Amino acid sequence: MKLLKLVPDHTNIKFLRWRVPFYAGSLLLMALSLTLVFTKGLNLGVDFVGGQMIRVTFVQSAEAPVAQLRGEVGALGFGEPIIQRYGKPNEISIRMKLPAGADRDTAISDKMARTITTDLKRNHPGARIDGVDSVSGKVSGELWQSAILSLGLAALGVAAYIWVRFEWQFGIGALLSLVHDVTLTLGMFALTQLEFDLNIVAALLTLIGYSLNDTIVVYDRIRENLRKYRKMPMPELLDLSVNETLHRTIVTSLSILITLVALLLLGPEVIFGFTAAITLGIFVGTYSSIYMAAPILIWLKVTSKSFVPTETALDRQEQLARERG
């Protein structure tokens, strides 16, 4: 049986020749993502800004009457609701700011939830209340802080690990490609205005771990080749390493993407944003393991001397041969 090969053997694509334009492009995309995040903003869920979120499924109809609901809930006197679809057109979430004084007396927010859900059920017999989340301003502030903190710690943690296992240049390269992946994912959230909640932070943390998988494979090969080909110029050596690992980079990314796409298309709608974040991150991560993580090693002046060669039998033989010659 002929086995499937997505990439022919012994490719020799000059990836690194285009490193400057690709790097510039990546940095531009990152800048664009950040601009989006700061101008358009992330659509932060109640986890991070506090408030109340009521999830409703309209069981009997194909589509939720969003405009009508906006009017109905708005007329209840608790302020303007933010109503959004998630997943299917008949699944929506209604988000409300907590009324004044709710931080001191939780009966106020209870009353709001009760009034809204009762009103919903009366006006729409097919409405099924799937969940009510109430998060006070204090708790949401803490959640936001710990989310930022854990993202930072995780990124620094894995970069430090790469530094210890390889060299400091590789640590910086890994950190850079992480920041690249996470920034572009954030940019997607700003662009699509998908809700950004606790689960998305978990997705970003997952990304920090998984998007590095390919980078590590490439780095591992670079290190191996640095020891093997002492004289080879750096760009050529990087190209060789990337080409040698190209097939596995593509197959591993593809195998994760196969399962993720299944989850994206068939999985629970509630975690659509979560899956989308990981999927995009893995996709971008494959690119960044080639174009972000590798070229920086040239600029950070990695050479074969960066790795103090371990004294192996082979080395000793080589040395002896040179002394005789």
Add this chain to the structure above:
Amino acid sequence: MLEFSRWKVIWLWAVTLVCVAAALPSVTATFGIRWPAALPAPHVNLGLDLAGGSHILLEADPAQVGQQRIEGMDESVRAKLKAGATPIRISDISNRGGALTFLVEDVSKIDAVREAILPLTTGAGLTGQRDWKIEVIDGNRFVLTPTPEGITLAVSQAMETAVEVVRKRIDALGTREPTIIRSGANRIVVQVPGLQDPQALKNLIGKTAKLEFKLVDGTALPSDIARGIAPPGSEIVPFADAKEGAAPSIAVKRLGGIRGDQLTNAQLSNNQQTNEPTVAITFNSEGGAKFAKLTTQNVNKPFAIILDGKVLSAPNINEPILGGSAVISGSFTTESANNLAISLRSGALPVDLKVVEERTVGPDLGADSIRKGMIAMGVGTLALMTFILLSYGRFGVYACIALVINVLMILGVMAIINTTLTLPGIAGFVLTIGAAVDANVLINERIREERQRGRRVVQAVEVGYKEASRAIFDANITNVIAALSMATFGTGPVRGFAIVLLIGIATSVFTAVTMTRMWVAQWLRRARPTDIAL
């Protein structure tokens, strides 16, 4: 490298079988097959986001605990100084402003007072701090301030008691398997699976249920009460439900009352004349004696029954109540009277608890999510297996068997350590499946590469496993770092996801690296191929 001793083979299969066996009850449950009751059935718990239910985060205010301590100290100091052989007179006592202050009228008694107070304080913290700071200013004014260490200790003790009280109250509701745990310094997490309307629960937990009996101060002028001015030694307390035309609050004497915490029982009962719900309480012997004394000394005077700082009723003491039991009335509904009875039975909360976060998930959403998650997992796994089989032939078969075992092992380990599967956890499962074959891809590619370099089959396999292991190890460590960060930061669902990832990382290394190596080694020894299709 390819040598597997008989014992190692047995050991590897034993671990695998134990984990897979532990997964079976969860698998059969998914397909609706009943697991025989005679067999042990470790199972994976479903998180609230899958099973439906309520999650409530309660918070106590440390400042309130501090104030309680100051008020308690107030009483203790008064009692102590009065009790000695020669009572010491103090005046201008204040327990406001974060400290207890008072004047000692006889300056020569300063040292005696200090000696009397010192035993009322104890050590707090590890480095020898006391729980109170005692100062004397202006010659004869004592200032007693609770130290931060003292308050921390008191908050901690109060929270321990609060957890117990909350548990008793929730148990009284008859809810199934509630989880009640302390979180941080001053919070409690309550999770009740299957509970759809947390209102009743919150009504019950939200009540501090501090019951007091205090004498009504008959000397207070109604006009003063209306303006909130109480005679010296008294305080103004509002009625729980002020009636039209009647005064909204009443003046009661601060001291000389008793607390209703020394109870042996509290039951819902009915007033036989009006048929209104009431709560019948029974004191323990000490409480009964105090209650008897209070009622004997104050016959024909009104006393106020105060619950959580609000007057329920202020009946007249017609005769001494010596039997050690009493009936509390005060515009109850059957539910509120029953709640009060439960709350009194479980004891008062040592501190007020406030709901700061609340999440309720309906049961349909979770069931829907599980079904869709299973479908996605099935389709994803099949597609992935096809891809791997097409790419790696025989080695792909090993990878696929490892994959199936991996899924079962994750479930098994989750069941053994009794962890909770959450909605993001399902995604973690799917993700782990996709990532687990990474190791096989790396190994197989390396073997292929070594073959192309001209190594013989056995050597290529050996080098392939060895060289690929380095990158597999490093990649898994970075995943562990990220997952650990998630487990420490996350609550509930997110932590559930992190746990699935962590377990998946461990089991995938076991199945995708160790197990496949064993199978490949056994095949190589059996078939002795001179070439392999890769």
